[in-house]
Amino acid sequence: MTDLLELVYEYRRLLSRRDALGGELNNAGERRLLGLERLFGAEPDDRKRFTRRRHARCDIRLPATINIKGRVEPVDVVDLGGGGLRIEPAPVLAAGQRAQLRIVSPDTGRMYVFTVEAKWEDRSATRSTMGLPFVGAPRQIMLAA
Numbered sequence: 001m002t003d004l005l006e007l008v009y010e011y012r013r014l015l016s017r018r019d020a021l022g023g024e025l026n027n028a029g030e031r032r033l034l035g036l037e038r039l040f041g042a043e044p045d046d047r048k049r050f051t052r053r054r055h056a057r058c059d060i061r062l063p064a065t066i067n068i069k070g071r072v073e074p075v076d077v078v079d080l081g082g083g084g085l086r087i088e089p090a091p092v093l094a095a096g097q098r099a100q101l102r103i104v105s106p107d108t109g110r111m112y113v114f115t116v117e118a119k120w121e122d123r124s125a126t127r128s129t130m131g132l133p134f135v136g137a138p139r140q141i142m143l144a145a
Helices: 002-020 026-038
Strands: 055-068 071-081 084-088 098-106 110-118 120-123 126-135 140-141
Touching: 002 026, 002 055, 002 071, 002 110, 055 084, 071 098, 084 110, 110 126
Parallel strands: none
Antiparallel strands: 055 071, 055 098, 071 084, 084 126, 098 110, 110 140, 120 126
């Protein structure tokens, strides 16, 4: 899953860079962004109906932390894609509220920091889950060995 984290990070960085540059990247950046957009393309839907999700997601299970106004909570990332992710358990976070999600790669020692925004939640007696799209540019931090 570490490779998936790196690809999502790269995709979000390129999108942010393109936005900051007024919609243009150099040729290599544009080609890479196009390839990543194809990789993270819309989920297949055999019924050809409208879906609210723009990007496909991959089922994973990675430990992470979410920082909500200084309150840090452990969560698991249970699916991840180019546009966002889903976590369990759902933290107390109002729709539209932003937070920082940190995921440390066990393979590379890199920490990925994504700004996310609460979009939806599903709470039941047995589980709680929340969908969070990415907002802005992510950061990547190499942790000391």
